[in-house]
Structures are given as structure tokens and as C-alpha cells.
Amino acid sequence: MRQAQIYRWQIPLDAGVVLRERRLKSRDGLFIQLQENGGEGWGEITPLPGFSVETLDEVQPAVIAWVQAWRDGASPALPSQPSAAFGLSCALAELAEELPQPADYRAAMLCTGDPDELFAALAALPGEKLAKVKVGLYEAVRDGMVVNLLLESIPDLRLRLDANRAWTPLKARQFAKYVAPANRSRIAFLEEPCQSREASLAFAEETGIAIAWDESLREADFTFTPQPGVSAVVIKPTLTGSLQKVAQQVAAAHALGLTAVISSSLESSLGLTQLARIAAWLTPGTVPGLDTLQLMTAQLVRRWPGSELPCIAAAELDALL
């Protein structure tokens, strides 16, 4: 006998979360709970405004129809919307015990705040010092100076940077000018420096700073081919699609010798713990980019180890079936 439930939820976000120049006040999503023969599987469906092509209100009817068909004994095809395909495939994988339990709860520390706070937090990081810094929000010259100062003053620090395509080639050059050549190899990668892929590749060649693809991965004309200067791809499963598609992208990246980084799309603690398991399974040894729980005001259903945020149980969420 199959049983299923869908929960709809909303978590207020910390005041300062700005995505693609708009303030995001809450994270809104669905949880799917599938049960069969004493087993259980959960999945999260949380389209990210400004990044996902679909909205939550658009996916909800497709998810309800899928879950009802599954509950009635069918094996419906996954919906085409990436967030729905991802969440439903996770629930099925958990139910079938195909999503291994071990998780990589290390997270590249995400820094958006002011440099003074950053220094203290980074210097205190235990173990491998790896952080992700957003660039492109202020002047490129200032970004270059901050990055250089961080690398100068913390000699065992490695940085992932993310410009979200904010720079013209001139601005990208201005940034690089302030990062001493000797420090550039400790930039593990800079995600999407320029508005076009060609400009980003030219930047990597000119500066010796390795780049990574994030937004590009989701463009129709993207293919996995060897490209000098590219060291990594950042895979956001909620924006990618089913777990099978995520696994295919990781395999394609690894076949080219690229680092594949599993990264958050601001999922709840439930989705983040599943991403930590996906990272431990598909990208062992690579620290995932999952340091986004700090932007939330609560955890949902499953706890992220070490987080002191309150955790809301499933019974307190709105059940849709």
C-alpha cells in the first residue's frame, strides 16, 4: 500500500538576502513524503526566484497530480520543471534506499559581509580554510583589494569567488589587477566573471585565475568540452533536475578532469542535508557549497548538524492532501 503527503511551507529569510538585485523575504517550498512497505522517502521542491525558470505556484499542480498518480499505483514520468524533478527523484531515491546516508556537512563558508568580520571568521575556521566570497556587488577594484588582503593575511586560505556575470571585461581586468599574481593560485575558481562565456574564458587566459561555470550549465547551448582556464562546475540540483541528471552532469565534469561542486539553491535544512548526502556520494572529497542555512530563521523537519536554529516538525506544516 502506498501513502503520500505534500506539505507546503514558508520560512522568513534574514533581512539581507538579495538575489539578482531583488530582496527575497521568504523561502517557499513543498515537501513530498512517500511511504511504501514500511519505507519512507522525502524530497524538497523549492524553486529559487530569479534563478529557476518555474515558480512554486506553477509546479504545485504538477506535483499534486504526480503524487496522486504514484499513490494510486502508477509510475508517472517526472515533471519537466527542474525543481519538481529533483525533489520527486530524491523522494523516490530515499524510498528505494538509493540515496546513501553518509553526508558531507563541511560547507565552504559563504561570506557576503564586511571585510573586518570576514577576517575574524576566516581566521577562526578549523581545518581546511575554504571560503566563498561574493564579488561584483561593489567596485571591482575594491573586490580585488579585499580578495588580495584576505589571501595575504591568511596564508592557508583558499577562496571560491562568485561574480554572477557582473563584470564587463574591463571591470574583470580591474579586479585582477589588484590580486597579486602569487596569490592567484589560491583562488580555487571564480564563478562566471563576465557577461558572456567567451569573455570569461578570455579573462581566465589573460589573468591565470581559474574560472567555474554555474549559470552557463543551465543554458541550452552548454556542452561539456575541455576549455583552458576552467577548473570547476557548480551544480545546483534544484535548478538542474532529476538526481539522474545531476549524476550525469557530475560524471561529465569528472570525465573532463573538472571539479564538480554540489551547491545550494537556498533549500531548507531538509533539502540541504540531502544535498550533503548527494555531495558525499557523487563528489567525494570536494567541499560542497551549502553554507546557506545561516540565511534562514528556522530549520524544517531534519536538522543540519550544529545549527542552533529552531526546527519545525512536519506535523506543524500545511498538509495539501
Ligand SMILES: O=C(O)CCC(=O)C1=CC=C[C@@H](O)[C@@H]1C(=O)O
Ligand atoms: O555555492 C555556494 O557556496 C552557496 C550557494 C550560492 O552561493 C548561491 C546560491 C543561490 C544563488 C546565488 O546567490 C549563489 C550563486 O550564485 O551561486
Ligand SMILES: [Mg+2]
Ligand atoms: Mg554562482
